Amino acid sequence: MTLLKIEDxxxxxxxxxxxSNVNLNIQKxxxxxxxxxxxxxxxxxxxxxxxRLEPDTGSVVFDGKSLLGRQPHEINQLGVSxxxxxxxxxxxxxxxxxxxxxxxxxxxxxxxxNAWSPVANxxxxxxxxxxxxxDVGLADSAHNIxxxxxxxxxxxxxxxxxxxxxPKLLLLDEPTAGMARxxxxxxxxxxxxxxxxxxxxxVIEHDMHVVFSLADKISVLAQGTVxxxxxxxxxxxxxxxQEAYLGGAHL
Amino acid sequence: MGTFSMDKKDWxxxxxxxxxxxxxxxxxxxxxxxxPDLLQKFAIYGIFALxxxxxxxxxxxxxxxxxxxxxxxxxxxxWTFKLLSMNxxxxxxxxTFAGGLFAAxxxxxxxxxxxxxxxxxxxxxxxxxxxxxxxxxxPITNGETGLQLAQSxxxxxxxxxxxxxxxxxxxxxxxxxxxxGYAGFYFxxxxxxxxxxxxxxxxxxxxxxxxRAVKSNQNRMKYTGFNTRPYALTAFIISGMFAGLAGxxxxxxxxxxxxxxxxxxxxxxxxxxxxxxxxxxxxxxxIGAGVIKYFxxxxxxxxxxxxxxxxSFLPDGLQQFMVSLSSLFVGxxxxxxxxxxxxxIVIFLPGGLMEGFNRVHALFNKPPGGGGSVKESETAAxxxxxxxx
Numbered sequence: 001m002t003l004l005k006i007e008d009x010x011x012x013x014x015x016x017x018x019x020s021n022v023n024l025n026i027q028k029x030x031x032x033x034x035x036x037x038x039x040x041x042x043x044x045x046x047x048x049x050x051x052r053l054e055p056d057t058g059s060v061v062f063d064g065k066s067l068l069g070r071q072p073h074e075i076n077q078l079g080v081s082x083x084x085x086x087x088x089x090x091x092x093x094x095x096x097x098x099x100x101x102x103x104x105x106x107x108x109x110x111x112x113x114n115a116w117s118p119v120a121n122x123x124x125x126x127x128x129x130x131x132x133x134x135d136v137g138l139a140d141s142a143h144n145i146x147x148x149x150x151x152x153x154x155x156x157x158x159x160x161x162x163x164x165x166x167p168k169l170l171l172l173d174e175p176t177a178g179m180a181r182x183x184x185x186x187x188x189x190x191x192x193x194x195x196x197x198x199x200x201x202x203v204i205e206h207d208m209h210v211v212f213s214l215a216d217k218i219s220v221l222a223q224g225t226v227x228x229x230x231x232x233x234x235x236x237x238x239x240x241x242q243e244a245y246l247g248g249a250h251l
Numbered sequence: 252m253g254t255f256s257m258d259k260k261d262w263x264x265x266x267x268x269x270x271x272x273x274x275x276x277x278x279x280x281x282x283x284x285x286x287p288d289l290l291q292k293f294a295i296y297g298i299f300a301l302x303x304x305x306x307x308x309x310x311x312x313x314x315x316x317x318x319x320x321x322x323x324x325x326x327x328x329x330w331t332f333k334l335l336s337m338n339x340x341x342x343x344x345x346x347t348f349a350g351g352l353f354a355a356x357x358x359x360x361x362x363x364x365x366x367x368x369x370x371x372x373x374x375x376x377x378x379x380x381x382x383x384x385x386x387x388x389x390p391i392t393n394g395e396t397g398l399q400l401a402q403s404x405x406x407x408x409x410x411x412x413x414x415x416x417x418x419x420x421x422x423x424x425x426x427x428x429x430x431x432g433y434a435g436f437y438f439x440x441x442x443x444x445x446x447x448x449x450x451x452x453x454x455x456x457x458x459x460x461x462x463r464a465v466k467s468n469q470n471r472m473k474y475t476g477f478n479t480r481p482y483a484l485t486a487f488i489i490s491g492m493f494a495g496l497a498g499x500x501x502x503x504x505x506x507x508x509x510x511x512x513x514x515x516x517x518x519x520x521x522x523x524x525x526x527x528x529x530x531x532x533x534x535x536x537x538i539g540a541g542v543i544k545y546f547x548x549x550x551x552x553x554x555x556x557x558x559x560x561x562x563s564f565l566p567d568g569l570q571q572f573m574v575s576l577s578s579l580f581v582g583x584x585x586x587x588x589x590x591x592x593x594x595x596i597v598i599f600l601p602g603g604l605m606e607g608f609n610r611v612h613a614l615f616n617k618p619p620g621g622g623g624s625v626k627e628s629e630t631a632a633x634x635x636x637x638x639x640x
Contacts, residue, residue: 050474071473071478072473072474073473073474073475073476073477073478073479076473076474076475076476077476081474082474084474088468088470088471088474089468089471090463090464090467090468090471091467091468092463092466092467093460093463093464093467097460097464100460101460101461101464101472101475102475102476104457104461105475105476105477106476108457109476110476110477110478111477111478111481111482112458113458113485114456114457114458115452115453115456115457115458115459116452116456117456117457118257118258118452118455118456119455119456119457119460120258120455122457161471161475165475165476
């Protein structure tokens with residue numbers, strides 16, 4: 001079943017054609033990687049999913065609803081969570097608060113003034129948030145300030161913040177960018193666990209090690225068009241991909 | 252759990268605060284501040300700063316126009332006295348609502364921008380209110396003279412209950428008790444305590460946590476599914492209501508409203524109070540308000556003869572020198588002392604006086620082994636750890 005359907009997407013910046021006639025079908029329960037050389041339009045494509053950029057023509061339909069023209073918070077409320085290239089967390093708040101806040105968004109919607117009863121009374125959400133932190137291996141530091149975490153731990157926290165909302169679709173923009181190798185491997189393991197739970201993921205990634213250890217399907221973007229879409233093992237040997245991506249070198 | 256369920260530490264904080272406020276006349280006498288006029292100001296500006304902190308301390312939106320709501324509250328209260336009743340209750344209720352209404356209007360427009368642009372927009376609106384009070388709105392504000400009570404005021408509500416003030420200008424009274432002196436202070440003090448309780452609840456609530464999250468990372472808030480603008484607007488309206496109430500109370504203790512209350516210096520003052528005490532903390536803004544009002548009233552009253560007395564133990568020449576040196580910092584020069592104090596705090600204690608208190612507290616509470624005091628307080632108040640009292 002198609003969860004996210006992108007049809008004939010076009011986007012230009014002045015004279016530059018960033019995306020031309022992009023078509024993508026993301027199947028429910030799969031990990032779909034989008035790869036491509038620098039400037040291929042990967043980030044532009046992702047920004048069109050989530051309400052940051054408005055495409056010139058084309059459609060983005062998620063779960064039967066168009067995502068175009070919607071605010072970021074509306075798209076999240078439809079069930080799309082996003083992990084950023086640089087982890088976006090609440091640096092001044094505790095880890096527990098970082099995870100309990102998205103849980104409130106899921107429960108109470110995009111705006112609700114609950115200014116009287118203390119957070120400490122919402123024991124149900126607290127349990128959920130603590131369990132989520134335990135899942136990503138951060139339970140011990142639940143009461144520490146999130147801004148002091150290492151890059152890898154910030155990423156794990158950000159994943160926990162997304163997962164606590166039980167998203168239908170998780171978008172990841174270079175989830176291991178700027179990480180040490182050990183952190184990268186831990187993050188890959190975590191994402192594999194998430195994938196096994198059946199969360200649909202779209203991953204934009206440079207690192208081929210990450211892509212091939214995660215993806216069920218790979219789309220290759222070059223100069224704003226999808227030049228190949230196939231299973232990982234076929235992508236590896238596809239001559240068009242090697243030509244566009246690495247100028248003929250072997251992956 | 253009941254509606255009033257609160258952490259034990261928070262009850263302790265609230266009761267301690269209430270006791271300190273109610274015992275204010277006794278506690279503050281040794282420093283020369285134990286007289287009702289000044290105590291009233293402490294309480295009123297405490298409310299003002301407490302409300303400002305809900306906006307600035309929690310969401311990080313720095314408003315430079317909060318004096319407008321203070322002024323609106325004062326005008327509303329004086330008009331309520333004139334038209335309805337000299338009882339302070341209707342006056343402060345209407346002043347609170349007027350402050351909230353104005354905040355809704357100004358906030359709705361100003362919150363389309365953030366950062367410095369938001370600050371400039373609020374400043375522009377406040378200055379607009381100030382200038383209009385002097386010009387086109389003179390029929391409502393009575394311009395430069397200020398809005399005062401007059402013998403011809405109808406006091407319809409009072410008249411309906413058969414109260415006639417005759418030829419004397421009435422003062423505000425709560426069912427017969429004059430709102431001057433200590434009665435006036437205790438009226439303000441009761442409201443300060445109520446406001447503190449409300450602020451405490453907001454700080455510990457999910458709503459308060461959302462506001463802190465808006466300050467920490469607004470982008471993440473949006474991608475987490477929150478519509479951030481109504482959150483900021485609600486905080487803006489609440490703080491406008493606190494300011495309106497404070498303005499109303501200024502009129503209760505002295506039934507006169509002037510436009511200078513809305514000037515940008517008054518807006519700047521509440522920013523100083525909040526930062527000096529510790530923005531984002533519960534007690535800080537109230538303490539900051541107290542310190543600034545104390546300086547304004549006590550330090551500014553020191554004159555040459557008081558200084559001469561203070562240095563009378565010194566030989567003549569040295570006495571003269573010390574007096575002329577000290578007089579730079581007191582009397583007219585109190586702003587200099589305040590400025591220096593403010594600079595020292597911002598440089599060495601960015602968290603304000605509260606950070607200083609917390610550091611001293613940590614120094615004395617360090618258990619053997621060290622570093623344990625932080626952890627201890629975290630386990631005691633788990634979900635609210637980064638917010639200090």
